[in-house]
Amino acid sequence: MLSIGEFSKICEVSTKTLRYYDEIGLIHPDEINPENGYRYYSIKQLKKMLFINRLKGYCFSLEEIKDILQWEQNHSEEKLYSALNLKKKEIQEKISAYEYTLQQINSDVLNLEKGIPMMSYLNEIKVELVETQPMNILFTRQMLSSDDYALGYGHYFSRLYEKIATEKLTLLGTPITIYHSLEYNPAGNDTEFALPIKESVKGTRDLPDALCARSVLKGAYSELTSVYAQLREWIENEGYEWVNSPYEIYLTDPTQVAVPEDLVTEVYFPVKKKNS
Structure with a gap:
């Protein structure tokens, strides 16, 4: 048997963390002395603790690790395989996002070295006034938190595509997201x-026809806030006012694009001329 201190030292996990893991049911001491409360772990538990550490290193949450440990007890290698592949995809997406951020930083540094203001890129966002055509849309409407967006987009669009396939409907265009909230709420x-x-x-x-201020983003979705800001400034400066929910049309499929720079998104703000 190993004392909690010895177990802690071998696995490089603090005793405080081990006590917390015990509280949440992640890994329990193999034995607790009833007289003094000392905790002891068996040699066999080293493997389990190393497994937990490995999963933590893969960015699994403690709740996810608890589920995986239950799968392990039931010898469900298939679920573990799926979980690892899903986490691999999540990490790759984060790596891509960091690489894109690094490119932006490098670009800003180069511009500053040349005396070009950091926010000058906003001037490159072009806005035009267009008349849109009415569209018949198959839709689903949800309240989504900021954490839900990444998973929500794929999930809800997939359901719409499934309905089109099942009912043999005729698809006429690419996905659209319409934002009805008047203010951002996490x-x-x-x-x-x-x-x-x-x-x-x-x-x-x-989706009725409308007079719209439109801009096209060629790049990562994280840049959409800049496009929205430029659209609102243009609308104000040109004497228009925003009259209906803005929407985005995704001309490229993010799953088919190798780098964020190849993403193409149209942003529309329905507007009307202000009364003079």
Whole structure:
């Protein structure tokens, strides 16, 4: 048997952390002395603790690790395999995001060396006034928190695509997201996912034609806030006012794009001329 101190030293986990793991049911001491409360771990538990550490190193949460440990007890290698592949994808996406951020920093550093203001890139965002055509859209509308967006987009669009395939509907365009909330709320935003289709069936509605201020982003979705800011400034400067929910049309599929710079997104703000 190993004392909690010895176990802690071998596995490089503090005794405080081991006590917490005991509280949440992650790994319990093999034995607790009833007289003095000393905790002891068996040699066999070293493997389990090393497994937990390995999963933590892979950025699994403690709740996720608890689930995986239960799968291990049931010899469910298939679930572990799926979990590892999903985590691998998440980490790769984070790496890509960091690489893109690094490129932006390098670009800003070079511009500053040349005396170019850091925010001058906003001047490169072009805005134009367009008349859109009405669209019949198959839609679903949800309240999504900021944490839900990444998973939510794929999930809700997938459901719409499944309905189109199942009911043999005619797809006429690329995915659209419409933002109905008047202000940003991390706890939840009124978000509509839509696909333009030919048929009018249950779950469809009309997206009417409108006069819109439009901008096109060629780059990562993280840059959309800059596009929104430039659109709002243009609308104000040109004497228009925002009259309906803004929306985005995704001309490229993020799963088919190798680098964020190849993403193409159109942003529309329905507007009207202010009364003079």
